[in-house]
Amino acid sequence: MVYELFYWPSIQGRGEFVRLALEEAGVQYLDVAREPGGMARMIAAMDGADHPSFAPPFLKAGDVTVGQTANILMFLGERHGLAPQDAQGKYWVNQIQLTIADLVAETHDTHHPIATSLYFEDQRPEAKRRSADFIDTRIPKFFDWFENILARPEPKDYLLGDAVTYADLSLFQLVAGLRYAFPKALGRIDAGYPLLTALHDRVAARPRIAAYLKSGRRIPFNEEGIFRHYKELDR
Amino acid sequence: MVYELFYWPSIQGRGEFVRLALEEAGVQYLDVAREPGGMARMIAAMDGADHPSFAPPFLKAGDVTVGQTANILMFLGERHGLAPQDAQGKYWVNQIQLTIADLVAETHDTHHPIATSLYFEDQRPEAKRRSADFIDTRIPKFFDWFENILARPEPKDYLLGDAVTYADLSLFQLVAGLRYAFPKALGRIDAGYPLLTALHDRVAARPRIAAYLKSGRRIPFNEEGIFRHYKELDR
Structure with missing residues (x-):
């Protein structure tokens, strides 16, 4: 069986978290909307x-x-095998993933604080205000939590210990995306989170992920996705 | 064993979705932060x-x-027993729940579009703009989806058919909360969603839920929670 992923063809967006899991799993998949006629198939x-x-x-x-x-x-x-088999581990990974998802949603709203249906240009002052708070209070609050769980009960390679899970892949993507969107802020913030930064690098170096990131299957970050770089929002 | 729920003691908020499930399950639970010394226990x-x-x-x-x-x-x-036993049903209920959670998060941002760390009064014009879009485009888009899945393959009592799941309880709470927050808008919108409205009433009439809603355990909606009524945001 070949998996079929349905997602917008020109952005990383939320689909990227799934792409990373499919790549790490080493399974065959079709990125449907990037195929000829795929958008129509997705809408249907x-x-x-x-x-x-x-x-x-x-x-x-x-x-x-x-x-x-x-x-x-x-x-x-x-x-x-990208999650533990036991129930408790399964809930814990899901809990981490949902917390990552919360920060992803907040990232989206830095450039769209008023309405998804409006252009960024139509909510620029509000985006600036929201981004300032996001950088000053939200990123550190979430990063504190990630660093904290990576440190318990002692510093670990991955969120659950030795074995990689889908939440590690997502956390890599979150850090990579925030670095793209807010290079100035992250350049300053990153230094305070050695375990998180190491996790990012460790995931990026995994053979299948490294191969994927170099391939044409990885869509570059751009200003249509969730992680957008607008100079005026960075600080 | 007595469950211990940890949540803010003076609001429904996100904790209410859990309270409703505990009540429907008919299990014993302690709402920890509402007990003497409970807030300190929660923080710890x-x-x-x-x-x-x-x-x-x-x-x-x-x-x-x-x-x-x-x-x-x-x-x-x-x-x-508030979810199906089979894997496919389990994922489907979770998918619905996560979609409900997305609208809950958007509801929160109608009164806090700029920053959770600021008062509503400090982001009032932005809240007005965001709420207008929320009422005009977001509620209908989500309600369309809920009504649609309630209608498939034929009109059903609950989201998955005859048996109630935790997603039904959450959907009840979502509709109740939106009616509290935006009575004018919902008074207009509700009429277009007969299955969703019937689901709300059906959940509210379930014996354990009805008893709960009448009890002192149900904290009234207020302007500290997610669903807040600010007249100027309703339309």
């Missing part, structure tokens, strides 16, 4: 399925369709 | 646990601590 699939998704990404695995990023990752994690 | 527990939570709510079930609302609900759903 959004409404046609038994379990329609509110928005991309969603994943087709044979007869099963799963939507919502954290939910797709849980599904893939169970199937491909 | 946030940092003290093996698996610390980024923020309340979190739930202690014996030795296990679980955080993040949707994650807690999945945990309770599995244990108390």
Whole structure:
């Protein structure tokens, strides 16, 4: 079976968290909307399925369709050893993933604090205000938590210890994205989070992830995705 | 074993989705922060646990601590028959719950579009702009989706058919909260969503939920929670 990922074809966005898990799992997948005629297939699939998704990404695995990023990752994690087998570990990874997702959503709102339906240019002063607070209070609050759980009970290579999980891949992507969007702020903040920074580097160096990041399958960051670099929002 | 719920003592907030599940399950639980000395216990527990939570709510079930609302609900759903047993049903309920959570987060940002760390009064014009878009485009987009999945393959009593799940309880709370926050808008919008409205009423009439809603355990909606009524934001 070949997985079918349905996501916008020109951005990393939320789909990237799924792409990273598929790549690390080393499974075959089709990035449907990037294929000829794929966008039309995606739009049709959004409404046609038994379990329609509110928005991309969603994943087709044979007869099963799963939507919502954290939910797709849980599904893939169970199937491909990217999550612990025991119930407690499974809930813990999901808890971390949902906390990552919260910061991802807040990142999106730094450039769209008023409405997704409006252009950035139509909410520029509000974006500046929101980004300032995001950089000064939100990133540090979340990073404190990530660093803290990486340090417990003693410093670890990955969030759960020796084995990589989908939450590690997502945390790599979060750090990479924030560095792209806010290079000045992150250049200053990063130094305070040695375990988090090491985790980022460790994930990036994993053979399948490293190969993926160098490939054409990795869409570059750009100003249509979640992590956007607008100079005026960085500080 | 008595469950211990850790959440802010004076608001419904995200904790309410957990309270509703505990009430429907008919299990014993302590709403820790509402007990004498409970706030101090909650603050200590946030940092003290093996698996610390980024923020309340979190739930202690014996030795296990679980955080993040949707994650807690999945945990309770599995244990108390508030979710299907099969993997596909389990993912589907989680997908719906995460979509509900997205709208809950957007609701919060209608009164705090710039920063959680600032008062509503410090972001009033932005809140007005964001709320207008929220009412005009976001509520209808989400409600369309909820109504659509309630109608498939034929109109159902609950999201998954005959049996209530934790997502139904959450959807009730979402509708109730939006009606409280935006009575004018919802008075207009509600009429277009007969299945969603019926689901709200059906959940409210379930014996344990009805008893809970009448009890002192149900904290009234207020202007400290997620669903706040500010006349100027309603339209």
